[in-house]
Amino acid sequence: MTKQRKVILEELHKVTSHPTADMVYEMVRKRLPHISLGTVYRNLEDLADQGEIRKLSIDGTRMRFDGNPEEHTHIRCIVCGRVDDIHFAPTVSMQDSISDNGYKILGHKLEFYGKCSECRKKDEIMKAKEKKRKSKD
Amino acid sequence: MTKQRKVILEELHKVTSHPTADMVYEMVRKRLPHISLGTVYRNLEDLADQGEIRKLSIDGTRMRFDGNPEEHTHIRCIVCGRVDDIHFAPTVSMQDSISDNGYKILGHKLEFYGKCSECRKKDEIMKAKEKKRKSKD
DNA sequence: ATATTAAATAATAATGATTACTATTACTGA
DNA sequence: TCAGTAATAGTAATCATTATTATTTAATAT
Ligand SMILES: [Mn+2]
Ligand SMILES: [Mn+2]
Ligand SMILES: [Zn+2]
Ligand SMILES: [Zn+2]
Numbered sequence: 001m002t003k004q005r006k007v008i009l010e011e012l013h014k015v016t017s018h019p020t021a022d023m024v025y026e027m028v029r030k031r032l033p034h035i036s037l038g039t040v041y042r043n044l045e046d047l048a049d050q051g052e053i054r055k056l057s058i059d060g061t062r063m064r065f066d067g068n069p070e071e072h073t074h075i076r077c078i079v080c081g082r083v084d085d086i087h088f089a090p091t092v093s094m095q096d097s098i099s100d101n102g103y104k105i106l107g108h109k110l111e112f113y114g115k116c117s118e119c120r121k122k123d124e125i126m127k128a129k130e131k132k133r134k135s136k137d
Numbered sequence: 138m139t140k141q142r143k144v145i146l147e148e149l150h151k152v153t154s155h156p157t158a159d160m161v162y163e164m165v166r167k168r169l170p171h172i173s174l175g176t177v178y179r180n181l182e183d184l185a186d187q188g189e190i191r192k193l194s195i196d197g198t199r200m201r202f203d204g205n206p207e208e209h210t211h212i213r214c215i216v217c218g219r220v221d222d223i224h225f226a227p228t229v230s231m232q233d234s235i236s237d238n239g240y241k242i243l244g245h246k247l248e249f250y251g252k253c254s255e256c257r258k259k260d261e262i263m264k265a266k267e268k269k270r271k272s273k274d
Numbered sequence: 275a276t277a278t279t280a281a282a283t284a285a286t287a288a289t290g291a292t293t294a295c296t297a298t299t300a301c302t303g304a
Numbered sequence: 305t306c307a308g309t310a311a312t313a314g315t316a317a318t319c320a321t322t323a324t325t326a327t328t329t330a331a332t333a334t
Pocket of ligand 4: 215
């Protein structure tokens with residue numbers, strides 16, 4: 001935990017705005033004027049890998065970062081692009097135009113992630129090989 | 138509807154793989170060897186604006202395109218990155234590891250989109266101005 | 275404390291996806 | 305046939321991200 005990484009994490013915890021890497025860079029720069037953008041990118045990546053933060057792909061081309069690593073739901077404005085957290089228990093029909101947070105909800109996006117059958121097969125093969133290798137010695 | 142746009146749309150309807158712009162370019166090139174990548178990008182954008190196709194931001198940095206403009210749910214493999222459609226009525230608890238399509242589901246992503254209160258306020262102001270302008274003449 | 279080693283950084287260059295530009299080509303309607 | 309318009313191919317530019325490298329920092333052993 002370098003001081004750069006510490007400050008990046010702290011700044012990300014301060015906001016609920018789901019900033020881009022560039023925005024995080026600007027935030028952190030106020031406290032560490034000599035930090036480089038590459039360092040911000042690398043630490044954001046590392047923190048996301050460790051599950052300390054979350055990397056969001058909800059915008060178009062740029063990633064956004066979330067200091068809250070818990071799985072939760074987001075709401076994005078199609079006009080200005082801002083992203084907010086929304087309290088939502090995904091149980092009943094989430095159709096049509098409900099209002100929450102002052103938003104007029106126009107639709108939703110739901111995406112699962114996981115491992116497909118092909119990759120799971122490959123996993124099994126790898127595991128089998130691992131077993132074989134271990135039993136050899 | 139130029140022949141380029143027609144072929145792009147046709148090729149997109151042929152597959153269920155949610156290809157990137159680059160992949161669409163390669164597909165279309167087999168039929169129109171002189172088409173340029175810029176034309177593919179522009180037409181994909183236009184088709185998406187018209188609601189004929191859908192532009193998906195589920196990957197990291199690159200966009201994917203879907204010949205099916207209906208709102209439906211996707212499943213992505215965290216290992217190989219493939220994206221498939223999934224038949225899912227978002228009604229009950231979608232927690233934990235359910236299996237569908239041979240996938241091992243590890244989590245999901247749910248995102249609403251809409252208009253925030255600020256932008257709706259701006260809309261109201263614009264509408265009011267429009268009204269005023271019309272009543273003037 | 276000092277030398278040694280490894281890890282992380284700042285600065286910069288390179289890459290990859292997307293968008294912008296421009297001259298040329300294809301269409302449309304007198 | 306002949307403008308006038310819209311779309312295209314080809315290319316350059318931009319923007320986000322990643323890779324590279326020399327330098328700095330931190331940790332460890334002497
Ligand atoms: Mn969030
Ligand atoms: Mn689909
Ligand atoms: Zn807004
Ligand atoms: Zn897979």
